[in-house]
Amino acid sequence: MKSNTPMDNNAAEEKLVSAASSEVIINIEKVNKWYDDFHVLKDIDLVVKKGERIVVCGPSGSGKSTLIRCINNLEEHQEGSIVVDGITLNKNLKNIDHIRTEVGMVFQNFNLFPHLSILDNLMLGPIWVRKMPKAEARATALEYLERVKIPEQADKFPGQLSGGQQQRVAIARSLCMNPKIMLFDEPTSALDPEMIKEVLDVMVELAETGMTMIVVTHEMNFAKTIADRVIFMDEGDIVEENEPLQFFNNPQHDRTKLFLSQIL
Numbered sequence: 655m656k657s658n659t660p661m662d663n664n665a666a667e668e669k670l671v672s673a674a675s676s677e678v679i680i681n682i683e684k685v686n687k688w689y690d691d692f693h694v695l696k697d698i699d700l701v702v703k704k705g706e707r708i709v710v711c712g713p714s715g716s717g718k719s720t721l722i723r724c725i726n727n728l729e730e731h732q733e734g735s736i737v738v739d740g741i742t743l744n745k746n747l748k749n750i751d752h753i754r755t756e757v758g759m760v761f762q763n764f765n766l767f768p769h770l771s772i773l774d775n776l777m778l779g780p781i782w783v784r785k786m787p788k789a790e791a792r793a794t795a796l797e798y799l800e801r802v803k804i805p806e807q808a809d810k811f812p813g814q815l816s817g818g819q820q821q822r823v824a825i826a827r828s829l830c831m832n833p834k835i836m837l838f839d840e841p842t843s844a845l846d847p848e849m850i851k852e853v854l855d856v857m858v859e860l861a862e863t864g865m866t867m868i869v870v871t872h873e874m875n876f877a878k879t880i881a882d883r884v885i886f887m888d889e890g891d892i893v894e895e896n897e898p899l900q901f902f903n904n905p906q907h908d909r910t911k912l913f914l915s916q917i918l
């Protein structure tokens with residue numbers, strides 16, 4: 655899956671200075687998950703520091719989406735513990751609600767409400783979840799539409815926008831909730847090549863603000879630019895993790911080497 659984005663021509667693009675602090679914001683310990691009898695996550699340990707930027711890669715079916723979906727409880731784990739921003743994910747619905755307001759998520763297929771205007775899509779969460787006054791929610795929405803460079807699309811409906819524009823709206827929608835952590839699940843893989851860069855550019859700008867980010871992606875030049883750490887998953891395991899230069903230039907495990915030889 656060789657990437658053809660304009661970022662390729664810019665591989666020397668400057669690596670962002672790490673924003674990682676010493677404060678732990680996500681602590682995943684010995685997490686196991688099954689779908690019926692299929693063991694999808696196996697003893698996963700992962701500690702993420704505030705401001706850290708992590709890229710997750712690995713073959714299809716290795717459990718990448720499942721892992722990040724467990725972080726905001728879109729999927730439930732059966733064993734082990736996940737603590738996000740000091741709150742343990744368990745059956746307590748209050749905890750889950752709290753974590754979902756702090757953790758934004760961007761999906762491959764945007765998940766915008768088709769019957770609502772762009773502005774209304776952005777105002778929904780702040781008004782209903784954050785209880786923000788309407789005028790303030792509108793101002794916030796417009797601010798983030800500026801940030802993702804499509805303020806002129808405010809009154810249109812999702813179906814009237816390109817895929818790249820819709821994905822930028824989806825990112826803006828998450829940011830309107832003022833999250834502490836942003837999760838991205840292959841945010842560019844449904845996009846035509848010419849739209850990938852505009853979305854990655856927005857994500858690089860977000861990384862520059864110091865946002866804690868976990869990004870499932872196979873955009874390896876993006877990983878080299880923003881990641882503090884690249885994590886490689888296979889068959890429900892974290893097989894290898896390293897800072898990007900080491901990860902790409904000096905992979906340790908045969909499975910990582912094979913994967914990199916297939917995508918690079």
Ligand SMILES: Nc1ncnc2c1ncn2[C@@H]1O[C@H](COP(=O)(O)OP(=O)(O)OP(=O)(O)O)[C@@H](O)[C@H]1O
Binds near residue numbers: 712720
């Ligand atoms: N709801 C589900 N019920 C049963 N099995 C599932 C479910 N969701 C995922 N799986 C299985 O769990 C495994 C991991 O899925 P997951 O979506 O986490 O993989 P992934 O690494 O994100 O793959 P991809 O790169 O294709 O998105 C796959 O074998 C998948 O078929």
Ligand SMILES: [Mg+2]
Binds near residue numbers: 718719
């Ligand atoms: Mg996936």
